[in-house]
Amino acid sequence: MKVASLSLKYFKKFHDHELSFVNEETGEVNDLVILYGGNATGKSTILQAISSTLGVATGRLRRASDLDWPGFYLELAARSWQFPYEVLLGINFSAAELAAACDYFSRVPDFAENPEALLPSQEQDVTLTLVEGKVSAPSRGQYFQFRGREYARKLVRQAPEGFDLFKNVGSVFWYNEFRGSTGLSVDEHDDRKGNFDENMLRRRLADWMYFHQRVTEGRYQLRPGQRDLYSDLERAFKTLFPNHSFEGAVPRESGSEVPWFFLYDGKNQYEIAEMSSGERAVFPFIFDFAFMNIHNSVILIDEFEQHLHPELQIAMLEYLPKLGLNNQFFITTHSEALADAVPPECVYDLNDYEEDY
Structure with missing residues (x-):
């Protein structure tokens, strides 16, 4: 899955703002999104909006307000405005990922007898909405298609494919600016x-x-x-x-x-x-990707350059796609050198948008 678009209304500092992450020339969703800007331009807010919304849909969060991110309090999201906040995410799925999600769902024991469970839909483009703390999709079937990795997690101990199940489905993973040497602190295979x-x-x-x-x-x-x-x-x-x-x-x-x-x-x-501060900044990524076999996922990294000298920033940026297959990376940075190192269609300069907030 990949985030194709984002709309924020009355959400923290954003009054009414839309971003498209689709390459205008190819029509494909960008695998890399660099959110560049100075302090207080809304870089972290965009990551928080994506992680809180997509986190609930994929099952990594029980509620959007459960997002553990310093400075994020969902109940304060619309405090500067007189209207309820709204987050809209346009999500694009590959056909292979949707097929795998349906296959895994059909193999999970007892799902057929569970009235709350519903066969995932096969919609390649789905809109997720976060309003007043609640995340929804146009239909329950579309909502369930976000749970492919959850189905794989329930099957991994018994399925002949084992760990390879996770190659075919995705989720969302996030790293805030206070990441340490132990990644997301989630051992999802052990429940x-x-x-x-x-x-x-x-x-x-x-x-x-x-x-x-x-x-x-x-x-x-x-x-x-x-x-x-x-x-x-x-x-x-x-x-x-x-x-x-x-x-x-x-x-x-x-x-x-x-x-x-x-x-x-x-x-x-x-x-x-x-370990050096640079090693500590890098270790969460390589540890989590090795342990959790992350593919087809949305990866959010705040303050990417933190504790990394310029050469290591570029080396890490070039290595990220090799950590997994078909992942999409959202990276925030203050570094002009980092923004200059990627194709211009991948860079979103939030300094240019400040007058629209």
């Missing part, structure tokens, strides 16, 4: 959602490392749909940070059940808690 601290990260990486060792030593054969996530994550890390590598898990002398996890920069060994 548990909680804060993902550094010790949990160390455990996860250690488990992946031990599994990787079994695979490389020939003691385990990967089944269909299984992946060597440790290998995938290290490959991505080394691409963005040449000469860096994973040293791996090392037991603590204190006897703690949680091991240290060390990396190597070509000269020195260092623990994951000692």
Whole structure:
């Protein structure tokens, strides 16, 4: 799925504003959208509007007001105006994603007996609306077609495709300016959602490392749909940070059940808690993409250049499409160099729109 258009009415600082993310020459929805502008031009507001609306439709949020984003309070969205706010998202689906969503729905146990469940529609263009905290689509069937990844999550343990189920359906994922080294803090495959601290990260990486060792030593054969996530994550890390590598898990002398996890920069060994600010800014993306197999999704990244020197900004920007298939990225930035590094049709200069707010 991709966001083709956005309309904001009486939403925070926006009075009546529309944006189209369709390339006028090709008619295709842009895979990359750069929202460029100074402070208070509404960059983060646009990401918040998309994530709160699409988050509910895809099931990542229970309510739009549940969006955990510093400075976002939905009940204050229309405080500057005398009318109710309205967010309209034009969403475009691929035919393959819609077919997969219907297939997965039909395979989820007990859905046929659940009166609340409804077979997803096959509409490639759908409008989502957020009004007074409620998200809706023109029909219930269209609303259910946003839940393809939720259906895959319910099937992943039993389906022969395993982890590969997630290649065919999408969702929405967001990273605010306060992202840390543990991404979205969501372990969606375990049906548990909680804060993902550094010790949990160390455990996860250690488990992946031990599994990787079994695979490389020939003691385990990967089944269909299984992946060597440790290998995938290290490959991505080394691409963005040449000469860096994973040293791996090392037991603590204190006897703690949680091991240290060390990396190597070509000269020195260092623990994951000692990563540079640049590494911490990048790690959430490569970790989440490796773990959650993100494809066909909308990815929102606020303050993309945060803690990244110019060369790493460009390297990361070029690498993003390689993390998954058919994803759409919305990136906010103050960096003129970053905006100049992409095709002009991908850049939306919000400084130009301020007089329309």
